[in-house]
Amino acid sequence: MSGLLHLGPAPTRPDPALWRDLRDVPSSVLADVTRDVRAAGHPLAMVAPRAPFIGPAVTVEAGSLAQWRALESVQPGDVLVIASDGRRDCAEFGAVFAAIAQARGVAAIITDGLLRDRAEIAELSMPVLAAGSHPASPFDPSPGRVNLPVMLLGLTVRPGDLVAGDADGIVVIPVESLGKLADRLPAQKAKEAALQKAIADGQMPDALIAGLARIPVQPAP
Known part of the structure; x- marks a missing residue:
């Protein structure tokens, strides 16, 4: 089964002291500070209203196995970014996956794909953003990628990039741009x-x- 996965190195997470104060800054303000900050909105939407979040990205692309493998490497405060490659015939994850991610301290889950168990996920305290919902089981036997750069709604997200989000959508902040942003x-x-x-x-x-x-x-x- 390990042959189905392409694993990148563990992300280098920036010192929280460099970005902790950004948690309460609206995504609309962050998006206007510098063009280095990239933004995405519709069709992303929060499953239920939640407080703004920010954290280093752990990236996943395709493959159900890859998503579960990513849960082994997350650290409290990480943001799981799941790129769907445009898949619309099933969900990317459901309530069990989201609940485990929350229990492991994940700050938020973002996918440009679909999810299922929307009602149950809405009861979690963790922010979850998706492009919609689908009842089919999130099974995908194709090769998956963990902690490698992914494309999400036209944005390149690298492991360790900071991802912030709120009701408007998300922004991706390259680590090397933190100084300019500050x-x-x-x-x-x-x-x-x-x-x-x-x-x-x-x-x-x-x-x-x-x-x-x-x-x-x-x-x-």
């Missing part, structure tokens, strides 16, 4: 706060209005 984030947060205050005070900033006015408009027929 340097630029205060300015972005200040900009967002100033805009929100101006709106709350009933004073839409002139610069924003002028910028919106320059957006091309298609005349109505």
Whole structure:
């Protein structure tokens, strides 16, 4: 059975001190700080509303065996990223898998595929994002990959990359971009706060209005 798996090395997880404070930053703010941060939304959706999360990625691609093997290597705080390769004829996992992942301290599970046992998964405290649901058993005998780069909704996710998410979707933060993100984030947060205050005070900033006015408009027929 081991021949069905392509295993990469254990991910190098960045020091939590470098990213712990990002947990409460909305994905929309992180996505606007630098183009190094890549984002994905629809069709990803949380099974049930949960608090924002962030953690280093443990990546899985194809193969039911690969998903279970990945559970052997997770550490508390990891985010399981399961790429489906576009499969839509079965679920990628169900409630048993998700419950074990939660028990092992996984911060979240993300798949661009489908899941089953939605009602049971919705009762877990762990955030779970998927593209939809399907009742068929998550069986796939094809070769699987664990802790190797995967493609998820057009994003390359590498083992150890930071993945953050909330109700809007997810962002992928390359480890080598953490320094740039940390340097630029205060300015972005200040900009967002100033805009929100101006709106709350009933004073839409002139610069924003002028910028919106320059957006091309298609005349109505």
